[in-house]
Amino acid sequence: MKVFPRLKSVSRAVHEEQEREHDDEVKSLCTSxxxxxxSLVMSCKGFTVIDSYGNLVYRVDNYIGRPNEVTLMDASGKSILTMCRRRKLGLLDSWFVYEGEVGNQRRSKLESPICCVRKHVNILHGNTNVKAYVYRGASLSDKRCAAFTIEGSYAHRTCKVLDECRRVVAEIRRKEANTKNxxxxxxxxxxxxxxxxxxAFAMALVLLLDQMFS
Structure with a gap:
């Protein structure tokens, strides 16, 4: 069936408007x-995370050099997630994420991590845009089995976390100022x-990217 150019143009415009409305709706539901x-603590290096209302949400204070253990805390200082670095047989570092605080008193937790994260290394081939893979539990499997893929450039603060269906679940962006220049x-x-x-898990991935690419 022949479509008149005018009707075709109107149809395209309506479709594009619907897409913009959908994108705006998704953005309104996102957490920024x-x-x-x-760090807000004197003599400590770390991270401070605040919400859109200026409230403190997360903090990291034990961040000196490249530690083997990094703890993400809430505003009151309660441990939420702990990231532990492991190296096996001289291979690349792997990071394991656990709930709460992992220390000498809770070594049993090391047996049940939430996930493990491995930096992507491009050797002659592969997607150079991929920075890391996130695997469920403690398994370091084939990249096709990754629960999440992180792409972009952490150095430029432009990254996306994609799920198995290639849907964006989290993003790292440069912060834009309201004032010019x-x-x-x-x-x-x-x-x-x-x-x-x-x-909290998204922030944990930020901390691991910082370890890998800073």
Whole structure:
């Protein structure tokens, strides 16, 4: 059936408008966090995370050099997630994420991590845009079995976390200033968490990217 150019143009415009409305609806449901690569505690290095209302949400204070253990805390200082670095047979570092605090008193937790994260290394071939793979539990399986894939550039603060269906569940973006000619640089950036994805886990991935690419 022949479609008149005018009707075809109107149909395309309606479709594009519907897509914009859908995108706006999704954006309104997203959680926007501001991440500051600085600890609020004197003599400590870490991260401070605040929400869109200026409230403290997460903090990291034990961040000196490249530690083998990093703890993400809530505003009151309670441990939420702990990331532990492991190296096996001289291979690349793997990071395992556990609930709460993992220390000498809770070594049994090391047997049941939430997930493990491995930095992607491009050797002659592969997707150079991929930065890391996230696997469920403690298994380091084939990249096709990854629960999440992280793509983009952490150095430029432009990353996306994609699920198995290639849907974006979290994003790292440069923070834009409302005033012209003002730049936050890379020490202050945004973490956008899409509906249904845990913001604490998204922040844990930010910490691991910082370990891998800073």
């Amino acid at each position: 966090l501001t991440v500051w690569r600085k 003002v730049s936050f640089g890379i020490e202050i950036f945004q973490l956008i968490v899409h509906p249904g994805f845990d913001s």
